[in-house]
Amino acid sequence: MNLKEYALIVAGGKGTRMKTKLPKQFLALSGLPVLMHTINAFYRYNANTEVILVLPEDDFQLWEELCVKHNFKKNIKLQKGGDSRFQSVKNGLSLIEGEGLVAIHDGVRPLVSEDIIGASYRLAAVHDSAVAAVRLKESIRMTDQDNTKAMDRSRFRLIQTPQTFKTALIKQAYEGKEDASLTDDASVAERAGHVISLFEGSYENIKITTPEDLVVAKALMDDRSKT
Template sequence: MKEYALIVAGGKGTRIKSKTPKQFLELEGLPVLMHTILAFYRYSESIQIILVLPADDFATWESLCAQYGFYKPVVLQQGGDTRFQSVKNGLEKIEGDGLVAIHDGVRPLVHEDIIGASFRLAAVHQSAVAAVRLKESIRITDQDTTKAMDRSRFRLIQTPQTFQVGMIRRAYAQKEDDTLTDDASVAERAGHSISLFEGSYENIKITTPEDLVVAAALLKSRKDGYKKDKS
């Protein structure tokens, strides 16, 4: 099947306390978003990437590509006011059927093995959503009371969230509401079962200044590992 990656990058950098949108912040020599795109090209040079950005960020992206000599092919699409609308717009750029991995632009540490697993599983189950087990104890709160919960029953959801194109496109035809927080919830609301697979704790979403520090350390560690493998 034809494979697509729909990368959504509409953040504004509010929680990271930066005037520069977080997807454009430099991380180990490249903007965060470029690391994300390169991860998908490491998985496959034939993948088609659709990059969804706010219209006001198109010029910034083109300027950064020239500055860093980054010329990997992507199809640009204008985002919407919400993530739901941005993904829906991105899906319009896909002609025909296939599989699409929908991914946060600020998850630059996704590994090609995770991407590959998502496509293989989605080809069988129509959906494949990366998730990891909780490490900490959790409690549910109800006003003034709390209750311990069995953490083994819960998962932290990541991206990529990969789907058969026709299925997720039809799911996004439904009416948007605030409870549809990711692509899996959109597909589930449309009546589809969601298949989870094991993600990675390294596949962090850059949201706060601390996340940038952690991401830089992980990227440096990977680069050092690649050097050792080649030596």
């Protein structure tokens, strides 16, 4: 059965760590706002992907102005965000009806590849969930107030997005009570009793949160354009 594919892109960040008044998802990267690169990645994967963009309501006008400025004409469903990421994702999910697969993705991960997006949908269709993750490169230690302890880094993964699920599963999971300790969609689904399936992400699939990240993203994007 071919399941309809949705992309729920959450972009509620501010410019705090960027030390700028402009929210990080709207900062320029190789000629376009970061968020437009992210959306374009899903359309490059499949032009028929239904994209739901969740933004703070205060950013709607700015987004519309940027779309005009960059002649960005995509058929996107715009949804108002909530006071937290949990509420924003839940609001976005409310626009989805019927069976399908939804890839929930950070608006500030513009370097996600079509291969990773495609793998997330294929694997979620089989396993109900598919969460991008990468192995740790450096040694890690666990700390408490008085001691530190070396940990086996091979047992840990850094979690990325997309985090892709069958729509009924993740919508049901988000009916639960909000909990600040649940920092991503996989945690919400796991609390609801679902097993989380990981797949290999990419070290290039960075999340832009600091000025240094923007520099790295531009370098990676420039390198891709040469190939």
